[in-house]
Amino acid sequence: MKPYRACSCRDPETKKLLGKQCPDLKKKGHGGWYARYEAPRSADGKRRQPRVGPYDTERECKNELARVLGQAGNAKAVDDRKTTLGEYLERRYAWRKSEAETGGLKATTLASEREAIDLYLVPGIGHVKLLDLSDQHIRDLYAAMRKLNRPDEAEQRSELLRRLQQVRATRDGRRVHTRPISESRIKRVHAVLVGALNDAVMTSKILTANPADGVWRTKGGKRNKGRVRPLLWTAERAERWEKTGHIPTKVMVWSSAQCGAFLDFAEATGERLYPLFHLDAYWGPRRGELVGLEWSDLSLETRRLHVRQSQADDELDDTKTESGDRQITLDEETARVLKAWRKTQLAERLQWGEAYRDSGRVFTYEDGKELKPPYVSQRFRLLIERHGKLRERHADGWSVERIARQHRVPADAVRLALAAPLPPIRFHDLRHGAATMLIAAGVPMKLVSEVLGHASTAFTMDVYATVAEELAEQAAVAISAFIPRSRPAAVGAINVPSGGGS
Incomplete structure (x- = not known):
């Protein structure tokens, strides 16, 4: 088992390997260090003497020999050394x-x-x-x-x-x-x-350590920042944004009124993907899940939607997590919107004729091909930008009719845009908005977690509880203002001490 030097030179006459007998082994850098060791006999009883090497130095060869001898008691260890x-x-x-x-x-x-x-x-x-x-x-x-x-x-x-x-x-x-x-x-x-x-x-005991450990690193600086939680676009924040363009944080959520205004505007402009935006705003499927949704997984009669696959890139994949494979019971309004969308898609099929490509997806391009995920975000962003542009035109003194003609939208869409500003959010934030509105509406946390496809209710509560509470408080204030009172100061006067003071 002692290491020895050898090379791959051959005798010029016999063509046999010289190995340890090569006269050039004394030259520096010629050949390498090898060693053999006794391994367990094979199944047929034959002797086994595997060789390790070559190594540049005797020390390296000895170190490897020592490591291998620790595995020599395993009869398959020698064969596993050759496994790719x-x-x-x-x-x-x-x-x-x-x-x-x-x-x-x-x-x-x-x-x-x-x-x-x-x-x-x-x-x-x-x-x-x-x-x-x-x-x-x-x-x-x-x-x-x-x-x-x-x-x-x-x-x-x-x-x-x-x-x-x-x-x-x-x-x-x-x-x-x-x-x-x-x-x-x-x-x-x-x-x-x-x-x-x-x-x-x-399991196989071939390796002593995993060479892939530590290869994948997150981007620098993000490890200790923690999760970015959604923030609600309150009236005050929206007003500041309209004046200065300031967006408080990366993840912003619309209030229920703002979300409704967006859906009304999208529907009024004739946006073809309005049904997709409606479904996302109400029930919060991920973008890849919307793009990958097939008609075979949607029952409009029973209002059941089975989310079982996603398309993040060019090909279908399973859902993000095991809990992402889920069923959602849709509301009547969403079912109505999707039924109308189904008729639209059938009309497009007739219009395209033989050129129509039936992908089986719920949301497609006009020719039936499956949507590309980035296209969905692009259409969403363009709608918000158009909403803001219509408001800019009106601020410049344009009439509703002129704006409608210039931008080729119905006058009703212009009036909806002029009713209130629509601060920007990302498409994925529609999902966040659906989560917070479900919680604010009093839907049990477990059900909300299941609808969103989260692994645990703790995650849902951790991410959305604060903004949902803020949204609920906003709704409570709105309800209070809605109820008329003949003596608005009477409630506040109850706690005032009769003797005055601060």
């Missing part, structure tokens, strides 16, 4: 597939893992032996994934990137994911890799 990442991923996938057959895993989870293996992990770093896998291999893979479908892709092409491009270009006869890879997708691929390497450490 790709081979282990396939072995583990077979285990996972058997779990899915007995109900242990969802089919969508298994499909997501298969995609990560086929498109990224195997073509990228699948050839690397598990024992040789380092964090640098993993970082290089993610760096190459970030370059896919980018304008500078050709200029910065590496061998790793070429392998990824080749697999994606030939899968199912078409190019996969023509958009740049999102960070969320890289995170999902990373989750598959981490799970496999954890099994290699804990």
Whole structure:
């Protein structure tokens, strides 16, 4: 088991390896350090003497020999030293597939893992032996994934990137994911890799540590900031915004009156995606869940909506979490809006004829193709900007009729825009608004959490309780002002001491 030097030189006449007999081994840098050790006999009783090496120094060889001897009692440890990442991923996938057959895993989870293996992990770093896998291999893979479908892709092409491009270009006869890879997708691929390497450490005992630990880092500076909680657009905040453009925080929520004003405006302008905005404002599905929603998961007669999939990028995926797979019982008004939308979609099908592409989705482009998630946010933002532009025109002295003609909107839409300002929010904040209004309306927290697809009621309470309380207080003030009183000062006079004083 003592380390020795050897090389791969061959005898010029016999062509046999010289190994330890090479006369050039005395030269500096020639050959490397090796060692052999006794391993458990094979199943047929044959002697096994695996070799480790080559290493640049004798010390490195001794260190590796000591590490391997700690595994030598395991008969399969020697064979596992040759296992590549790709081979282990396939072995583990077979285990996972058997779990899915007995109900242990969802089919969508298994499909997501298969995609990560086929498109990224195997073509990228699948050839690397598990024992040789380092964090640098993993970082290089993610760096190459970030370059896919980018304008500078050709200029910065590496061998790793070429392998990824080749697999994606030939899968199912078409190019996969023509958009740049999102960070969320890289995170999902990373989750598959981490799970496999954890099994290699804990279950298979091939690795002593997971090389993927610590590879994925959040952006600097955000770790200690905590979660940004929603803030309500009160009348005072909206007034300040209209004067100065100041937005108090990134996550803002409309009041019920502001949300209603937006929906009325969207409907009055003839916005085609009004039904999508209505559904989101009332029940708060995530953007990807709205885009991925299929008619087969929506019953307008029973008013049941089954959220079971999402489309964050170019392909359908399962919901964000297991609790995201849920059923929502819709209200009568939302069901009416969706029935009208169904008729609109059927009319578009007739208009497009053979060119219509039936994607089976609830919300589509006019030709039936599934929506791209960014398009939804874009339409939402344009509606808010149009609302503000109509108000600007009126402030410049334009009449309602002139504004309507110039911007090609009905006069009723202009009047709705002039009624009150509409401070800006993001599309995702419609979901936040739905949550806070459900809580403010007295819906039990558990039900609100289930409607939103949260993992726990504690999370729902932590994020939305404050703004929901503020919204409820605003409603209470409105109710108080709505009820007429002949002596408004009488209530306040009850607590005034008869003797005066401060």
